[in-house]
Amino acid sequence: MPGSLPGVLFDGIAYGSLLFLISLGLSVTMGLMSFINLAHGAFAMAGGYVCALGMERLGIPFLATLPLAFLAAAAAGALLERTLYRRLYRRSPLEQVLFSLGLTLMAVAATTWVFGPGHQPVRLPGFLLGQVRVLGIDLGVYRLFLVGVVVLIALLLAALLRGTRLGARIRASVDDAQTSAGLGIDVEGVFFLTFTLGSGLAGLGGALAIDVLGLDPTFPLKYLVYFLLVVVVGGAGTIAGPLVASLVLGVFDVAGKYYVPGIGAFVIYGLMIALLLLFPGGLRRSAR
């Protein structure tokens, strides 16, 4: 465990980048169709199980399981979007909450049923273990790797959003779905693609998170609050908002648990309340 302020800060950033990776899809879903998807964590869990079981039972190396985790979660997301989610876009938020809560409960129960209630261990490859000394601070190699992966993905996504036609369509649909549809953009198609991509990213995040957050069947419920917090605090439908929110939440959560363990759990909720009081519409929207 790091003892110094920079060490805690670094751990918080690594934790925050994980939160960002997992929550990004959720943020897009809410921004695009204002769909409240409580089952988002289940996609992350699916990715985590693909990674853990792929390594343990099939002997696939860790790095090779990551794309598999992405693909599996994306496929699950695509399938569910086509069959179930799309029927509920016009329903009330309450019905969306109940539907996705039901889906989460089913995912939790089914996972317990098939794989048992225990924790899934992950054995990281040797080159990701240990610590390196940078500027006099001990940094975990795996956490550095995590931050690197997330930075890479964030850059790729930013390039996708800024530089491609699909990105332009996504931005237009988030800003005003009705007008975009009127201009001939296939909003439903855009949504399908972003939902799939978001689920895939959650799956990747879930696989990367095993070593940091742990993985057991209750994962989607245990971290639900954190994912929702990122979206609510960051403001739905952007990349920068959730990024800032995840980093802030990650740093404060780690620092709170490290420095004031007695009241550690309050720090994050207190922070949430303070942020919501200061920025009722989320960080991003208030900045506009």
Add this chain to the structure above:
Amino acid sequence: MRTQSRAVTVGRLPDLRWRPVEIVFWAAAVAAFFLFPRYLVLGSQILITGLFAVSLDLILGYAGVVSLGQAAMFGGGAYTAGLLATHGWSEPISGLLAAAAVGAGIAFATSFLVLRGGDLTRLIVTLGIGLMLYELANQAATITGGVDGLSDMVVGNPMGLFAFDLAGRTAYAYSLAVLFAVFCLCRRVVRSPFGLSLRGIRDRPERMSALGAPVRRRLTAVYTLAGAVAGLAGALLAQTTQFVGLEVLGFSRSAELLIMLVLGGTGLLYGGLVGAAVFMIAQHFLSGVNPVYWQFWLGLLLVLAVFFTPGGILGTLASTWYRRRRPR
């Protein structure tokens, strides 16, 4: 869901007449006391949870405020009643009132956070407040007993008439009496002009404020009232089981409550009672088989309910009933 309740209420100003269906309903609740003497403990749990569901229906069904943290007030009430009883104040009715006051206090204090923002913000803020109180009760183990909970409670006889017994006869009768009294009060409230204005706020908040209704103040009022009812329900649970554990504040209590209410039907007050009965009876018999399967079937039931019976059990019954009577 909204269209369902509208089909029942629009076109007629609400009045306080008791419909035959309602009388049958309450008569059945009384009859259950004599018909199922072996299940009275489960029965009183259903009544208490039903009362809790009524509190959520007040804010969700009538005012459109979504909440995943109603357990905060329930737990507050349960700990109030529990602490009074462990510290020598054994008279139950005043314990209930104190718990209602605490529930109302928690609701009023948090209403300023909850009522700002949209549905998503409300969900997450109520969830956060619930988790915070849970953590608080967990940390303050010297007062609340922490994970071990509060036991050693001395609860006196309600009205000095009957002692609490193991078979749950007094618990059932006591819970039913309190439920009925509070239910009548809530029924009166939602059928008043105040209740009508809440429905207006639920359906068109902007328009209601344009009409001059003090939207925020009305919402605060009903949220506080719902908090009082939830606190009462918590106190009932504490007094009848003579135990308060941390799970009274747990997330699953709030989430299951939402499920029950929606299963039964929102905006009818009876929906919560029917939903609680169906849910808890199913849970009692199915989770006996295997708790994991129960969670799976519950999830499936929720998904199916959203797709096929958007008004809940009562909403669906009511709309088929009206559809059959309307055509001529």
